[in-house]
Amino acid sequence: MTRLSVNVNKIATLRNSRGGNNPDLLKVARDCEAFGAQGITVHPRPDERHIRYADVYALKDIVTTEFNIEGNCQEQKFVDLVLNIKPHQVTLVPDALGQLTSNHGWDTIANKVYLTETVKKFKDQGIRVSLFVDPQTEMVEAAAETGTDRIELYTEGYATKYTEGKEASIADYVKAAQTAQKVNLGLNAGHDLDLNNLAYFAENIPGLLEVSIGHALISDALYFGLETTIQMYLARLSGIKTAEEIPAEGEV
Ligand SMILES: CC(=O)[C@@H](O)[C@H](O)COP(=O)(O)O
Numbered sequence: 357m358t359r360l361s362v363n364v365n366k367i368a369t370l371r372n373s374r375g376g377n378n379p380d381l382l383k384v385a386r387d388c389e390a391f392g393a394q395g396i397t398v399h400p401r402p403d404e405r406h407i408r409y410a411d412v413y414a415l416k417d418i419v420t421t422e423f424n425i426e427g428n429c430q431e432q433k434f435v436d437l438v439l440n441i442k443p444h445q446v447t448l449v450p451d452a453l454g455q456l457t458s459n460h461g462w463d464t465i466a467n468k469v470y471l472t473e474t475v476k477k478f479k480d481q482g483i484r485v486s487l488f489v490d491p492q493t494e495m496v497e498a499a500a501e502t503g504t505d506r507i508e509l510y511t512e513g514y515a516t517k518y519t520e521g522k523e524a525s526i527a528d529y530v531k532a533a534q535t536a537q538k539v540n541l542g543l544n545a546g547h548d549l550d551l552n553n554l555a556y557f558a559e560n561i562p563g564l565l566e567v568s569i570g571h572a573l574i575s576d577a578l579y580f581g582l583e584t585t586i587q588m589y590l591a592r593l594s595g596i597k598t599a600e601e602i603p604a605e606g607e608v
């Protein structure tokens with residue numbers, strides 16, 4: 357079954373808006389795990405506008421599930437952070453400085469030499485590596501040549517097109533996932549996944565090991581509460597239908 361890693365960036369963003377410790381990031385991370393999340397994701401950025409480097413060190417001591425650190429390995433501070441903490445997984449994302457949020461995957465062809473050296477640096481320390489990529493066959497194939505363990509498919513394109521037509525929105529992702537299987541890459545996915553689009557993605561993408569979800573999940577928690585929200589996302593991943601999705605008798 358696909359595992360759910362909760363990205364807690366938005367909790368830090370809310371906390372930072374007032375300068376104190378409310379909400380308490382470490383408590384939220386512990387609670388996410390207690391409510392069933394199988395991993396915690398953070399994505400520190402150089403300006404530390406949400407997750408701070410100090411948060412990542414503090415989380416290392418309390419996360420008991422999979423710890424996934426995402427970020428830009430072209431920043432030496434990020435590389436040092438990850439090598440010091442040694443999380444279960446590092447996800448390398450080609451962010452530009454000052455970027456609002458991640459908006460593209462690696463060009464794994466143009467950056468093959470750089471990525472091969474960087475992947476090795478982390479793998480030599482026992483850290484699983486995942487590369488953030490767009491759903492393009494040639495990018496997935498070249499990713500495999502860097503020695504990375506996994507890729508994370510950037511799902512913003514899927515999420516945007518989902519409401520216009522499910523089949524068309526997922527087609528490139530299915531192809532990319534099939535390619536990943538062919539070249540023996542583990543498969544993660546993330547960005548803008550939510551309660552509406554998650555189940556269809558998880559049902560149709562072969563070999564999907566993990567999704568990391570932050571923005572929508574934390575927003576949903578305002579309405580449903582964190583525990584219920586996490587249960588709802590887990591249900592989407594396990595194929596359990598909600599009451600509204602179960603056809604009434606005679607409708608089948
Ligand atoms: C790589 C990715 O898609 C996520 O990590 C996303 O970028 C979250 O980062 P923000 O919370 O800064 O939007």
Ligand SMILES: NCC(=O)COP(=O)(O)O
Pocket residue numbers: 363397399426508545546547548549568569570571572573
């Ligand atoms: N890797 C994707 C992630 O961690 C969360 O992205 P989003 O759900 O905040 O868009």
